[in-house]
Amino acid sequence: MRPCAALADGRWDAPSAASSHSSAGSDFNYDFHATVDDRVAPVQIFYRTQAELAEAGMPWTEDMRGDWPGISAFLQVDGEVHHTCSTFGRGIEEFHNGYPYLDLTALGRQEAWEEPKGRAIRLGLHVGGPALRLPDEYDEA
DSSP states (O other): OOOOHHHHTTOOOTTGGGOOOOOTTSSHHHHTTSEEOTTTSOOEETTEEHHHHHHTTOOOOGGGOEEOOEEEEEEEETTEEEEEEEEEGGGGTTOSSHHHHHHHSTTTTOOTTOSSTTSSOOOOOSTTOTTOOOGGGSOOO
């Protein structure tokens, strides 16, 4: 499997390690079955193969080719990227705010009560926190 180029070449660094990256223009979506095209890779939707889809009453058709919704989380340790979680279909419904994304990551929300203590530096970007600024509060460069 080849991870998204932005992750593999080290373009993510703290504190942006919890940021999102696009897989546009790469084969990442085929590797993780978020883009489905039987001409490029074997069909797999919601962890089901083409045969399993047919057996479940959702037979594969050409009009199903394309991008399917999905979310993946990764952790970079010593320059090596690890795939820690993926979810597809209805598994992404709860991701309409930031906390569920953080809950998927290995470092989580980095709240004071989380264990082990001191495992990560808190970013302080919680609502009402001293480091949080609205877009119109930034200085113009």
